[in-house]
Amino acid sequence: MPVQILMPALSPTMTEGKLAKWVKKEGDKVKAGDVIAEIETDKATMEVEAVDEGVIGKILVAEGTDNVAVNTPIAVLLEDGESVGDIAAAPAAASAPKAAHEDAPFVNPSCLPSATPAQPAAAAPAAEKEWTGPTVTVTVREALRDAMAEEMRADENVFVMGEEVAEYQGAYKVTQGLLQEFGDKRVIDTPITEYGFAGIAVGAAFAGLRPVTEFMTWNFAMQAIDHIINSAAKTLYMAGGQLGCPIVFRGPNGVASRVGAQHSQCFASWYAHCPGLKVIAPWSAADAKGLLKAAIRDPNPVVFLENELMYGQSFDIPADPDFILPIGKAKIERAGTDVTITAFSRMVGVALQAADKLAEQGISAEVINLRTLRPLDTATIVESVKKTNRLISVEEGWPYAGMGSEMAAVMMEQCFDHLDAPVVRVHGADVPMPYAANLEKLALPWEQDIIAAAKKVTYAA
Amino acid sequence: MASTPTSGKAKLETVTSPSNIASPEQMLQYFKDMLLIRRFEEKAGQLYGMGLIGGFCHLYIGQEAVVIGMQSALLVQDTVITAYRDHGHMLACGMSANGVMAELTGRKGGYSRGKGGSMHMFSREKGFYGGHGIVGATGPLGAGLAFAHKYKGDNGICTAYYGDGAANQGQIYEAYNMASLWKLPVIFVIENNKYGMGTSQTRHAAGVLYKRGEGYDIPGEKVDGMDVLTVRAAALKAVEYVRGGNGPYILEFDTYRYRGHSMSDPGKYRSKEEVEHMKENRDPIDLIRKAILDTEKFSEDDFKKIEKDVKAVVNESAEFAQQSPEPDPSELWTDILVEG
Numbered sequence: 012m013p014v015q016i017l018m019p020a021l022s023p024t025m026t027e028g029k030l031a032k033w034v035k036k037e038g039d040k041v042k043a044g045d046v047i048a049e050i051e052t053d054k055a056t057m058e059v060e061a062v063d064e065g066v067i068g069k070i071l072v073a074e075g076t077d078n079v080a081v082n083t084p085i086a087v088l089l090e091d092g093e094s095v096g097d098i099a100a101a102p103a104a105a106s107a108p109k110a111a112h113e114d115a116p117f118v119n120p121s122c123l124p125s126a127t128p129a130q131p132a133a134a135a136p137a138a139e140k141e142w143t144g145p146t147v148t149v150t151v152r153e154a155l156r157d158a159m160a161e162e163m164r165a166d167e168n169v170f171v172m173g174e175e176v177a178e179y180q181g182a183y184k185v186t187q188g189l190l191q192e193f194g195d196k197r198v199i200d201t202p203i204t205e206y207g208f209a210g211i212a213v214g215a216a217f218a219g220l221r222p223v224t225e226f227m228t229w230n231f232a233m234q235a236i237d238h239i240i241n242s243a244a245k246t247l248y249m250a251g252g253q254l255g256c257p258i259v260f261r262g263p264n265g266v267a268s269r270v271g272a273q274h275s276q277c278f279a280s281w282y283a284h285c286p287g288l289k290v291i292a293p294w295s296a297a298d299a300k301g302l303l304k305a306a307i308r309d310p311n312p313v314v315f316l317e318n319e320l321m322y323g324q325s326f327d328i329p330a331d332p333d334f335i336l337p338i339g340k341a342k343i344e345r346a347g348t349d350v351t352i353t354a355f356s357r358m359v360g361v362a363l364q365a366a367d368k369l370a371e372q373g374i375s376a377e378v379i380n381l382r383t384l385r386p387l388d389t390a391t392i393v394e395s396v397k398k399t400n401r402l403i404s405v406e407e408g409w410p411y412a413g414m415g416s417e418m419a420a421v422m423m424e425q426c427f428d429h430l431d432a433p434v435v436r437v438h439g440a441d442v443p444m445p446y447a448a449n450l451e452k453l454a455l456p457w458e459q460d461i462i463a464a465a466k467k468v469t470y471a472a
Numbered sequence: 473m474a475s476t477p478t479s480g481k482a483k484l485e486t487v488t489s490p491s492n493i494a495s496p497e498q499m500l501q502y503f504k505d506m507l508l509i510r511r512f513e514e515k516a517g518q519l520y521g522m523g524l525i526g527g528f529c530h531l532y533i534g535q536e537a538v539v540i541g542m543q544s545a546l547l548v549q550d551t552v553i554t555a556y557r558d559h560g561h562m563l564a565c566g567m568s569a570n571g572v573m574a575e576l577t578g579r580k581g582g583y584s585r586g587k588g589g590s591m592h593m594f595s596r597e598k599g600f601y602g603g604h605g606i607v608g609a610t611g612p613l614g615a616g617l618a619f620a621h622k623y624k625g626d627n628g629i630c631t632a633y634y635g636d637g638a639a640n641q642g643q644i645y646e647a648y649n650m651a652s653l654w655k656l657p658v659i660f661v662i663e664n665n666k667y668g669m670g671t672s673q674t675r676h677a678a679g680v681l682y683k684r685g686e687g688y689d690i691p692g693e694k695v696d697g698m699d700v701l702t703v704r705a706a707a708l709k710a711v712e713y714v715r716g717g718n719g720p721y722i723l724e725f726d727t728y729r730y731r732g733h734s735m736s737d738p739g740k741y742r743s744k745e746e747v748e749h750m751k752e753n754r755d756p757i758d759l760i761r762k763a764i765l766d767t768e769k770f771s772e773d774d775f776k777k778i779e780k781d782v783k784a785v786v787n788e789s790a791e792f793a794q795q796s797p798e799p800d801p802s803e804l805w806t807d808i809l810v811e812g
Contacts, residue, residue, distance in 0.1 A: 019521025022736035023528075043514050044533070044730070044751070055738030062518040082522060128801040134811070170623070196623070202653070207612045207646025214616015217601050218551070220623060241606050242613060249592035251584035252807035254601070286808050310810035 136339035173225030209235030244287030277408030301336030537756035541703025581796030608641025637668020697725025
């Protein structure tokens with residue numbers, strides 16, 4: 012049966028074009044791949060190639076014709092044994108059926124939520140077990156090491172890679188002893204090439220291994236952020252669920268001490284922004300151990316933001332060998348009634364100190380340790396604010412588009428009628444971190460900043 | 473391992489095709505496999521022209537011998553990863569034409585249920601790990617797949633493809649370094665089609681691409697990528713070296729894409745004569761066709777039958793890709809995280 016040749020779309024935006032020139036004439040034989048015509052699109056002059064073999068039976072649109080709409084029949088191709096007389100029978104079948112979406116009006120999902128399928132409610136995080144047994148005192152550093160060691164004992168596919176993790180015993184001694192216990196097959200020193208080893212770790216995770224990838228600090232992971240986002244976070248979705256990436260990226264985040272702008276930055280909001288990742292920022296040794304174990308067992312890519320200044324701090328943690336914490340669950344570290352303070356990582360300790368001082372002044376602050384930044388435990392925050400009617404968000408990082416901005420948005424969307432004061436963000440100064448001791452101090456949030464914010468929202472100032 | 477390089481010195485000579493590299497039956501199979509890619513891609517171009525495929529669509533026409541020759545040397549446990557000119561690799565790995573074409577049209581029946589598109593399809597079952605849109609990413613990702621082969625001790629290797637344009641990315645050399653240090657079983661396959669998008673190799677790359685492995689003690693060679701038998705000979709040698717635990721290998725294939733970089737490429741950076749010359753004299757399908765006829769085992773009738781079979785497969789895929797429904801709107805929210 013004769014086949015219609017249609018005006019093709021030759022760019023994603025082309026809707027019509029000029030049929031500039033016929034390279035083949037009626038009666039010419041063509042085979043697949045032969046150039047038959049030239050078309051001027053909105054961008055350039057392009058060649059049209061034959062897809063089927065046959066003879067040009069009839070040219071339907073003369074050369075030089077302007078504004079030929081895409082999918083208009085421009086010629087008829089005769090196959091073996093057909094003649095011009097068969098052309099009447101040329102099927103419309105070769106014309107393009109429209110994709111269903113083409114007729115649908117464009118809708119902006121954020122303006123018209125009803126036109127878009129609703130985002131399913133996030134599954135509630137697993138309930139947190141009460142750990143009532145004996146405790147042991149460990150540093151955050153030891154807790155992280157123990158979490159890795161226990162998971163490596165439990166699962167042969169778990170391995171640790173990064174700069175100085177093996178023979179040097181960890182740039183911050185977090186991986187101390189792992190090489191001795193697990194050998195160099197599973198504790199691997201990498202060259203100082205974050206982009207490359209992050210990509211290798213992601214490839215290994217595609218193949219079913221469970222890498223724990225240490226960045227000496229998260230500042231250097233900027234070299235690797237392409238693999239963290241483009242390769243690790245997006246692949247499950249792009250693969251329609253076929254190929255996941257069970258990997259942990261961990262290391263110290265945020266401000267250290269007197270190391271200047273390129274070594275002192277909080278990346279919490281950067282990673283929390285991205286679907287396809289889970290983002291954890293532990294504070295205590297219990298957070299560090301329980302959440303790192305959960306992160307290693309999780310089938311998704313997890314960004315695990317530690318803090319160098321916390322590594323040496325000691326906490327009591329459950330001695331139970333099965334101790335683990337659920338991802339996605341915040342913890343009320345101190346109950347209170349007058350104001351809710353959210354914080355994560357090192358700032359939880361600062362917020363608790365502020366709460367002590369506030370109590371002396373008659374202000375009862377509830378301190379929430381966020382622990383997981385994505386998915387955020389909004390239920391716990393909202394419940395707290397329904398009680399206190401005030402929220403202060405504390406973070407070490409920059410304010411613009413930061414975690415505090417997200418807290419303010421959650422309050423607008425879910426607590427508008429419960430607020431007795433505007434949300435206040437306590438945060439690092441909006442500057443690259445200075446080196447000078449006095450300036451660095453000025454760039455960071457402190458206990459007194461939280462106290463001042465609490466007084467402001469409780470109208471006690 | 474007599475036929476493999478004994479040290480990290482890159483070999484300079486071009487591999488020539490031994491006459492006994494494949495049986496006439498194998499050669500006929502390569503013809504069929506290459507023709508499937510050729511006809512599939514032509515059909516994809518046609519569906520793009522009809523507005524059924526959107527966005528970017530990078531066709532593999534002209535380069536078919538590279539992936540078919542490489543695949544002919546692999547075992548079932550081996551893995552393949554490539555960039556975004558990837559439809560040919562999927563078909564060569566044994567993924568179904570229906571599933572690939574339906575992904576191109578963004579339909580439910582596609583490999584990623586319409587959520588990946590031309591550049592992002594995967595099949596763990598067939599050992600195909602994408603389908604990646606970031607130029608150069610397949611270097612480290614492929615080394616990572618190779619790392620997993622070695623870690624698990626499954627005797628598998630990875631073939632990590634990228635183009636001459638990607639060969640300039642820094643992450644490729646980070647991957648070379650670690651792959652060589654750790655003796656990872658990976659073949660870095662450079663499909664040098666002479667143009668990184670519209671910039672010719674002479675204007676974008678200093679030196680010879682495969683020789684860039686020398687500094688990392690990775691052997692390599694440049695091979696005629698238009699002749700599937702030559703590709704196969706080089707692949708067999710590289711595979712033996714890599715599977716033997718000697719570390720990575722680089723194969724740089726001289727190849728050529730007939731179509732533009734993507735669909736909206738007017739091709740102003742090269743002459744029509746250059747393209748015509750390659751089509752007339754170096755076409756991989758014509759070359760294998762002649763080689764098969766020379767064996768006098770098969771005739772034009774055999775080719776005609778294959779043409780017909782291939783056309784049927786491709787037409788069915790186009791039909792399927794148009795009939796398969798668009799993904800359910802609820803798919804917007806699935807596959808972001810693995811639950812549980």
